[in-house]
Amino acid sequence: MVKNMKKINFKEDWPESWKYSYPYDLLEVYGVKNLTGYAHAYANRFKHTLGLIQKVAKPGAKILDIAAAQGNFSLSLAELEYEVTWNDLRKELIDYVKLKWESGIVHYAPGNIFDLKFDTQFDVVLIAEVIEHVAHPDDFLKNIAQMLKPGGYIVLSTPNGQYFKNRLPRFSDCPDPSQYEVIQFKPNSDGHIFLLHLDEIEQLSHQAGLVVKETRLVTNPLTNGHIKLHHLLKLLPKSWVETCEKLTCSMPLAVKCKLHTTTIALLTQSKSSNEICG
Structure with missing residues (x-):
């Protein structure tokens, strides 16, 4: 089990980015009782993301957490004895992240991931809710693929473009993504540019010399509190919400694509890429 990270208390003299991050931490990691869809959805995504990492990487593996913000995944993975x-x-x-640190190895590499050069390659690269903020997700994924050790993995989570409430365009429908460069990298959903469909994730992965090993479509409208179902979240036991989530996750793919808000994908190098790396 992952321990709760160190609790910190809000201070008026904090930098603005700290003040922006803290309300999310109250919802995401500090156990503040909040029955919003956001809290349920985050917990669900967190569980599946860590589960995929633990499925393919043993403790001690080197993990790069890109656009890690307040570091909740980084710190939790460090507590699970990964080198993050x-x-x-x-x-x-x-x-801010250091204030919350409890245990484990965490290195810090700030900067634009397109510009950074690392002395080592990684067993796993985590890109959680990042690719939808990037004007050139194709170039982004190609760049990330070069950071993997042979046989390494990328764990990607992103809003599901096929969800019935989505109104943003597909990446493949935009003839000139460079027009979005001035607005990319913004945090939160305000910075969403494209929302990827499953076939686009397959295509972008192939272009980057990767293959999709596993895809999970998770978080239904109840779990996320959409279409006024947040009122039910205040009334239903957690076990009922989880049962409903399991039910919709067991449905046929075409239904899951419409009902679930989040895609979590496990990518690895194709055989041809491994041969080149070798």
Whole structure:
């Protein structure tokens, strides 16, 4: 079990990026009782993401967490005895993450991942809710693939573009993604540019010399509190919400694509890529 990370208390003299991050931590990691769809959805995504990493990497493996923000995945993975490298554009968040640190190895590599050069390759690269903020997800994935050790994995989570409430375009429907460069890398859903469909994830992976080993479509409208179902979240036992989630996750793929808000994918190098690396 992952321990609760160190609790910190809000201070008025914090940098703005810290003040922005703290309300999310109250919902995501500190056990503040909140029955919002956001809290349920985050917990569900967190569980599946860590589960995929633990499925393919043993403790001690080197993990790069890209655009890691307040470091909740980084710190949790460190407590699970992985060697983690935290990355984000906002260098000032390093001290915020350090305040919450309890145990384990965490290195810090702030900056634009397109520009950074690492002395080592990684067993796993985590890109959680990142690719939808990038104007060129094709180039982004190709760049990330070069950071993997032979036989390494990418764990990717992103909003599901096929969800019935989605109104954003597919990446493949945009003839000139460079027009979005001025708005990329913004945090939170305000910075979403494209929402990828399953076939696009397959295509982008193939272009990057990767294959999709596993895909999970998770978090239904009840779990996420959509279409006014957040009212039910305040009334239903957690076990009922989890049972409903399991039920929709067992449905045929065409139904799951419409009912679930989040895609979590496990990518690895194709055989041809491994031969080149070897």
